[in-house]
Amino acid sequence: MKESSKVVEICFGSGWMDRTVNPVQAPAFLNGSVFYGCPSPILRWAHPKCRSCFGKRLELTRRRLFAARGARLYLRGDLVAVDRVKKSSIEYETGYLCEGKSENFPHIQTLKNFPKEELSGKVVMVRFDSSILLGEKLDKNSLAVSNALFTVQYLLATAEKVILVSDWKREVSSKLLDSQSVSDILSSLLRRKVVSLKCLSCGVPFKRELLEEADIFLLENLSGFRKEVANCPEFSELLSSEVDVFVNDSFSLSHRVLASTVGISRFSPACVAGFQFEESLRELKRVLNTDKRPYIAIIGGANIHGKAAALKRLVSECDGVVFVGMMSLQIMHALEYSIPSTLLEPGSSDAAVEVIQSARYRKIPIITPKDFWCINDSPGYQIEVIPAHRLGEGWVPVDLGPRSLDEMDSLLSSCKKVIWIGPVKFKSSHSSICTDGASQVAQIVDRLAQRNCEIAVVGNKACSAMIKESRSSASCSVIENASVVWEVLKGRKLPGLLALDRAFPFKIDWRMAYRNPAQPLVVDIGSGNGLFLFGMASRRKDQNFLGLEVNKKLVRRCLDGVHQSGIPNGFFIATNATSTFRSIVSSYPGEVVLVSIQVIEKLPFCQPVKSSVS
Template sequence: MSQILNFLQGHLFHNFGAQNSGLSPTLLPLKSCFPNRKRVRIFLLQVNSKLVNHIEQSLPDNKAEACDRDELYSFPHVQTLSKFPKEELFRKVVMVRFDSSILLLGKKEYQSPPASALSTIKYLHKAGAKVILVGSWSWDNNLRLSSAESAAEFLSSMLKLKVVPMKLVSRSTHSQMEYGENSDVLLLENLSEIKMELANCSKFAKELASGVDIFVNDAFSQSHKVLASTVGVACFCSACIAGFYFEEGLYQLKKITRTTNRPYVAIIGGRNLAGKAAALRFLASKCDALVFVGSMAFQIMHAMGVPVPVKLVELGALKEAVSIVESANSRNVPIVLPKDFWCMNDVFPEQLEIFSIDSMLDGWRPVDLGPLSLQKIIPLLSKCKKILCIGPLKFSSSRQEEVGVSKLAEVLNSLTQSTCDVTFVGKMEFGGLLRKSTSVSVDNFVKNTSVVWEFLKGKRLPGLMALDRHSLSGLSGATRECLLIVVPLKIQLDFWGRAVSEIQN
């Protein structure tokens, strides 16, 4: 963070000129600095109104705050690899930020990596580009990939190319690299534990991009985060484009917001209603019905005056739940809630019983939809032309066999074979459909739940906005670099504000 602030002081304000000398910031140092959890130092950039106005005027479409609902239909101007002149890739050093969440999970997943994620790298290599792969992966996901060497070996088998691991060293590394028979593609070391990567450090991003001609972002699952390898590097490369897999993710986002197919129903699972309220209000404004089948259903029941066991009520969610109900009522959008549940005994997990919400006994917790709930939901879905299924449908992480969820999955599977457009968001238990069904394809799935939730909230996605060259084309180099850092910082303003309050308390 300190590097970013120094960069701002040394470049942004110098670039504005002497007439704007009143734009100097004030740094407010607080206690401690990461990584120590007990002591956290947060530097806040306090800027006067002139600087804020300058930033907002320079980037009128890139405000980090929640945008107007209608703006969700307007996407930034992003150049894609599919439309980039292939001849301009020859002998260029191209850095690819790949999506490790789909490339490095191997046999732990129910499917092979999407062809588009592999084809981005293969396409660049075939076009004669010098390809450098950059990513971050968790060793917990696959112990076989505990080192860059093992990850390179795994990628070599997937890509049918020789992937060679390389240490991240000096700035001149990329420009001096030699490519030959033994190094078709280079893989930089794992960035997951590098603090400068997580802090979007400008100096680190500049070193990462040193010698790189073209940056290709193919890590769609990371587009809601502010990272040096997705946001910071964008201002140090002559061209920034979206890879094939990233482009598919953008298509899925646009597909979710389209409302031409009616009736359009959203099936909503999961928990944390308070954190997703803005997204749920948006869905209430666009969909023809909201079907709650996860833990958020209890918060909606609570807001509608239905008695709910205290243990199922989410603290601090009542106000937001009421606002969602009011938003739906304002458009006469029906809210469909479960009528009964399969419940598990807390003491004897093998015991399952069916309860309604008002007859649920102490010592039992809901784990799945009951038969009456399915009788209410399935006829509604059979009339739909478009369905968005977002979030896990289970009420808990129980390993017991979920009868209701399996039945609902079968119904949705049959609908994909008709004229109904079904989109599944999240890994969920629906992943098994790809093994069993011939009609459900990867095109029906969007794995990156967090990205979709942030998008539906109206938030700008930093990784996506960093690829927007159109709105930055008229700015000088130093100002463009600084704005690409300032805007993502503004995205996290609410988070830092809450963190400061917690630290001070």
């Protein structure tokens, strides 16, 4: 949308016409962040006494609305207009009406697609992932490190000031890490001076005057603040002081509700995903994709009770499941193997039975280890390969045996997709004994990757083994933080993801939508059956009219009406405007002159307001 000094009138009304209305949840919608970037309006909420400031204009609008009741909707249009609307209607029905198909993964606003001009002269806060940039073994050539650094470097080139914030371990490799030490590390990575700011502990919002001495700053370690974990509103507001744009680049924490990832979004005008966040989300979607068959899951780790819902989902989607690690012992116990009680997790029995029943219902195989590398309790800790049925005879498993690995290799040989999630080894005080089950599993998976099998590896230990043993150039999806994946598999949403601004998922061709897309635009949010827009479009040929409505059936009818009437200046989009308004309107080539919002009649905030567009 072009820069303009004109005033955009945002009118709230109800009962304007006899039509189906989509009540807008105003407290969630009517905040600065929704209109941020359109471009950067400053909303001045009018007191009821101030309604007369443009009462004549509002009254004129109301009269037109009521007059539109009798408007003939099906007007004759030229063939060019009909053809134009027909094509765009088909496009919207096949694409735009499908928006919001996945609620767990909404279409979010990303830094890559955020207008650069909206970053110019702004203060941007980046919530970076300390596990990536402050890790003990930092690989500058890794994709994660490159993306994390590029987020900051991109902002340094486009924004005025950049503020970094994160949490980190107080001690890494016997070296104490205070804010100054971390600033030095980041300075060396970015090759720019990073200045440490100490303002959070004082509880006083920092002022822009403090940002004059440098271009990039680091706030204090968030791990020292309880209010961070508690998602305290006051602390969130303190974090957002003087911040114009918030960038979340810490995807590994998206399953948690933190002040620095979720709470801050309430106070930031714009909240977008950084390059590393966006790439990690893309990897997660690849991991969860089930298009290729046969699809086998290798599942390790522990806590079967807490992961029961996720396991049942995997069983419902896979063509076979291979259990390793502590998880396998719980399944084996439910299959009536003799397992020492010291190796069983409390409450695991019922969960294991449910998983087995789900697999049997789908008639898919459940594979458990046939043998183990074990140690006994005798002096010297003798290590030996023990069959699964002899585990109860004083032997403690520490790793997978050769027969188990051979069976796994045979089962996976014909797979088109494999997901490996969780560690292979077992919990044991003797786990340091030199066995290489994880390495051999990684070799099996790597050979599959060379045969064009789609590979997904989840969890720190599984990823480490895969990186160490990989000999092929074939790429695989890697997510080191398994907690995020487990949460999604359980059917839960990611708070850190949902806190970000939404983006309309499709590129709008305004030339297809309107005969003249340069004309001023009037937007009706909650357009219902479209009577208002049809009436206005037939009267004002010098303006374009856009209806945003969450009800897809109503939008389809409105598009049919536009198609049949051949109206050249009316169009409708099925979307939740509370989250996509900015991304839709900001791409419009002309000026936005009026926004009308349908709300419930008795809401006290149903007053007209003005928004100055700078």
